[in-house]
Amino acid sequence: QDGHSHLLASTIPNIRTYDPAFAYEIAAILHDGLIRMYRDGEDVFYYITLQNESYPMPSMPESVTKEEILQGLYPFRRALEGRRENHVQLFGSGSILLEVLRAQEILETRFGVSADVWSATSYLLLRRDALATERWNMLHPEAPPRRSFLETQLAGVEEPVIAATDFLKAVPDQIARWVPGGLTSLGTDGYGRSDTREALRRHFEVDAESITVAALYRLARMGRISPTIVTRAITSFGIDPERIDPAIA
Structure with missing residues (x-):
């Protein structure tokens, strides 16, 4: 397990880190890198994590722009x-986006909870x-305040956000303070x-299943559903609530 490299890379000012899910995302990132580094001679370099898992590669949705991919977040x-x-x-x-998509289906079909799925290609850039x-904004207090790309993307989003990653929870935690509805990060903290x-x-x-439980728990904390529903989900998924925390297991 490589859970820490994106976090370590975040300490380098001129690096651009990405964790893409699909081929069209990779194509957009590589094209951007060629333009910035080779055509324009910009002093940047890229860190891209790729997996060897075999799964279908969809076409780029018409609603998605290349800039959204490059800036780090878009609704998939x-x-x-x-x-x-x-x-x-x-x-x-x-x-892990595949697990998120599966959680979306579980939430809707088994618990009557709707969900939007986003591809988060770069928490560092966000x-x-x-x-x-x-x-x-701080240095221009009398000017109309600017909005970050993240704030623009999440405009009107007040629901809880569950972020799942193959890396440490601290990776998505980087944007927690700008998420209006609150952020719950799921990651691979612990020993390899x-x-x-x-x-x-698991x-x-x-x-x-774990993503589903996290989403239901957040709704329960908000008083939107009964905690009993969360307990039933934990039981039905075969999750042991007394097992040792994987962060120290």
Whole structure:
């Protein structure tokens, strides 16, 4: 398990880090890198994490722009059957986005909760832009305040956000202060292990079932659903609530 490299890379000022899920995202990032580094001679370099998991590669949705991919966040799939009374936002990166999509289906079909799924290609770039925007606003107190890309993307989003990643929880935590509805990060904190993908994702609690439980728990904390529903979900998914925290296991 490589859970820390994106966090370590965030200490380098001129690096651009990405954790893409699909081929069209990779194509957009590589094209941008060629232009910046080779055509324009910009003093930047890229860190891109890729997986060897085999899964279908969709075409780039017509609603998605290259700039959204490059800046770090875009809506990949809205609620399957429209927005319901209980609604959440799900962020996914890399191959974990597949688990997020599966969680979207579980939430809707089994619990009547709708969810929008977002592809988070770069938490670092989202954070940098948000910090730069805050700095500009602070130094120009009499000017109309600017909005960061993240704030623009999440305009009107008040529901809880669950962010699942193959990396440490601290990676999505980088943007927590700018998420209006609050952010719950699921990641692979803990010692590295060797096992099947399914077993590792269950161990680190980043599989679809764990994402579903996190979403239901946030709704319960908001008083939108009964805590009993969360307990039933935990039981039905075969999750042991007394197991040791994977961060120290």
